[in-house]
Amino acid sequence: MTRWLSHLRAERRLSPKTLEAYARDLRQCLVFLSQHWGGRVTLAQFAALEASDVRAFMAMRRAGDIGGRSLMRALAGLRSFGRFLEQEGRGKVGALSAIRAPKVGKSLPKPIEMAAAKRFADAHERAGDTRDPWIWARDAAVMALLYGSGLRISEALGLKRREVPLPGEGDVIIVTGKGNKTRMVPVLQKVLALVRDYVAICPHQLKPEGPVFVGARGGPLSPRIIQLTMERLRGALGLPDSATPHALRHSFATHLLNRGGDLRAIQELLGHASLSTTQIYTGIDSERLLEVYKSAHPRA
Numbered sequence: 001m002t003r004w005l006s007h008l009r010a011e012r013r014l015s016p017k018t019l020e021a022y023a024r025d026l027r028q029c030l031v032f033l034s035q036h037w038g039g040r041v042t043l044a045q046f047a048a049l050e051a052s053d054v055r056a057f058m059a060m061r062r063a064g065d066i067g068g069r070s071l072m073r074a075l076a077g078l079r080s081f082g083r084f085l086e087q088e089g090r091g092k093v094g095a096l097s098a099i100r101a102p103k104v105g106k107s108l109p110k111p112i113e114m115a116a117a118k119r120f121a122d123a124h125e126r127a128g129d130t131r132d133p134w135i136w137a138r139d140a141a142v143m144a145l146l147y148g149s150g151l152r153i154s155e156a157l158g159l160k161r162r163e164v165p166l167p168g169e170g171d172v173i174i175v176t177g178k179g180n181k182t183r184m185v186p187v188l189q190k191v192l193a194l195v196r197d198y199v200a201i202c203p204h205q206l207k208p209e210g211p212v213f214v215g216a217r218g219g220p221l222s223p224r225i226i227q228l229t230m231e232r233l234r235g236a237l238g239l240p241d242s243a244t245p246h247a248l249r250h251s252f253a254t255h256l257l258n259r260g261g262d263l264r265a266i267q268e269l270l271g272h273a274s275l276s277t278t279q280i281y282t283g284i285d286s287e288r289l290l291e292v293y294k295s296a297h298p299r300a
Contacts, residue, residue: 001023003088004081007084015179021073022076025073032060033053036057048091049095051095054075054095054098058099075099110240110242112239112247114255116243134202137198138213139225141213143229143230144190146252148188149173149186149191150252150256151185151249153226154223155176157213159212161207161212162209164195167189171188172184181271202214253269
């Protein structure tokens with residue numbers, strides 16, 4: 001199992017969160033099988049897994065109120081482990097390929113209205129907040145990047161000081177996304193100004209190779225801090241619980257699309273490997289896809 005996770009980390013370049021989830025799913029499966037079979041699970045037993053055993057495990061997880069997406073991820077992790085065992089000459093786990101992945105309904109984050117999304121990036125909205133002004137400025141800059149450039153929260157918090165240009169000295173940033181893949185993303189001068197203002201009053205030394213956004217004590221900034229800040233602000237702005245950091249990224253894509261943005265360009269900006277992911281992410285129906293296809297296809 002340790003070698004499998006190392007393989008996924010080095011060869012497949014999966015994110016730490018995905019590796020953690022795969023490891024947790026496999027442990028839960030092994031614990032279930034040990035109880036199901038009444039003894040410690042060996043590699044030989046796992047290779048001889050039957051479809052009924054897998055279905056029993058999936059049923060146990062579903063009884064625990066696990067959603068279809070989590071079940072699909074668990075099955076994907078088990079299949080990955082099975083393929084690794086086969087590559088290592090430890091037997092072929094045929095039962096895993098015989099199980100259909102559970103159906104997953106589309107769950108789309110609701111976009112935030114444009115005016116409200118902009119207010120999240122306004123430090124003046126934090127009037128009455130008892131925290132230090134540099135923290136207000138930091139949170140405003142982070143949220144401006146989420147909405148202004150469509151970044152994931154992990155991508156914004158992963159930016160190094162040297163990677164963010166000063167206003168007037170650049171208009172793009174290089175972002176490291178999922179799978180350690182990098183992409184170039186445009187950034188508004190207003191957003192760069194917010195980052196500059198935060199850096200100017202930050203009491204901690206921000207090294208060029210260190211993170212540009214830091215916590216109250218100067219260490220790495222936790223995504224949970226930004227989530228809590230949004231919870232406070234959405235209450236003050238009268239917005240629903242769906243107004244999350246991820247919703248700002250979704251709003252970026254939706255507002256671009258509504259203003260005539262090209263799907264393929266939006267896909268590149270979001271860092272999606274597949275156009276179908278962008279379609280689901282932005283809630284685009286098949287008619288919209290067909291419309292773009294007809295208008296852009298180089299017909300003879």
